[in-house]
Amino acid sequence: MTKTPSFDKHRVKKGAWNEDEDNKLRAYIQRYGHWNWRLLPKFAGLSRSGKSCRLRWMNYLRPNIKHGNFTKEEEDTVLELHEKLGNKWSEIASYLPGRSDNEIKNRWHTHLKKRAKKDREMLQNEHVRTVQPDQASTKFENPVQNSDLEFQQDIESLLAESTLCTSSTNLSSCWFSGFDLACSSGYIPHEIADYTPTFSFGTNPFLPDNDSILSSGDNREMIMSDEFLWSSIDSYIEYNDQFIN
DNA sequence: AAGCTGCTCAACCGCGATACG
DNA sequence: ACGTATCGCGGTTGAGCAGCT
Numbered sequence: 001m002t003k004t005p006s007f008d009k010h011r012v013k014k015g016a017w018n019e020d021e022d023n024k025l026r027a028y029i030q031r032y033g034h035w036n037w038r039l040l041p042k043f044a045g046l047s048r049s050g051k052s053c054r055l056r057w058m059n060y061l062r063p064n065i066k067h068g069n070f071t072k073e074e075e076d077t078v079l080e081l082h083e084k085l086g087n088k089w090s091e092i093a094s095y096l097p098g099r100s101d102n103e104i105k106n107r108w109h110t111h112l113k114k115r116a117k118k119d120r121e122m123l124q125n126e127h128v129r130t131v132q133p134d135q136a137s138t139k140f141e142n143p144v145q146n147s148d149l150e151f152q153q154d155i156e157s158l159l160a161e162s163t164l165c166t167s168s169t170n171l172s173s174c175w176f177s178g179f180d181l182a183c184s185s186g187y188i189p190h191e192i193a194d195y196t197p198t199f200s201f202g203t204n205p206f207l208p209d210n211d212s213i214l215s216s217g218d219n220r221e222m223i224m225s226d227e228f229l230w231s232s233i234d235s236y237i238e239y240n241d242q243f244i245n
Numbered sequence: 246a247a248g249c250t251g252c253t254c255a256a257c258c259g260c261g262a263t264a265c266g
Numbered sequence: 267a268c269g270t271a272t273c274g275c276g277g278t279t280g281a282g283c284a285g286c287t
Contacts, residue, residue: 004281016255016281038272054273055256090275105276106254 013047017056021046025053026061059100066098070107078104079116 005015028044034057037050046053059065070078074096081092089101089108096104 014257036272050272051258051274052256058274059255087276101275102255110253 007047011047012049012052014052017060021048022056022061025056029057029061055102059102064098065100067103070099074099075107075112075115078108078112079119082108082112082116 005013005018007013024044024046028040032043034040034054037054040046040050041048041053044053048056077096078092081095085091087105089105093099093101093104
């Protein structure tokens, strides 16, 4: 069901991913986050485009991603949101935890489009509208919780003080400040924050262990983006959760 | 058994938005 | 203000599979 693997003129692999590639990508992102999709495959040892890596991660490998059949509730949600938002798949996906925009789009084209058409015809026949637009807007409020927003603002102010980290020392201190903030704000559960992990990120939370990569010149400076910090903290929680649960 | 057809879904492609120098 | 790089989104493709003839 997937595309046959092949290589383009730049020796970049295309088509279906194999288990080895999945493992490499997963391991790299869990350890270092996805700080630059274009450069990521090089550091992760993958002959893939950054775009392909991003897609694979977002649609298949990222934590808590769900696969398989949609529940009735999920389908209803998609139908309702599609009526309200149209083909804004990524926005619709933000209301369905664990579902990727791609999966929702596929589901729409294969099942729900027909169901929506049928429903519309039924409604026209009955002259009854089951979903009022104002109901839909109150049901789906902003998915980001207030506490998350406050934490996000704290993180942003932290990053404003240290946006460009030019050495591994600065990177580490910036990351640990963010980690402390995440613990104190309750974003990281206390059982994880208090836990002394058997795992560490090595000498530095982000940079590859491979010295040859670090000394190659093009990786001396790394932008400490909020996405980078968030994904690192999320990876930390996810990884250490394995030892606790 | 073989061929055909439609369905499914992972992956690709192109384009617009945004960031950055 | 402009050019370039990168990202993210939505549309589309194509291979595998199941069911039908």
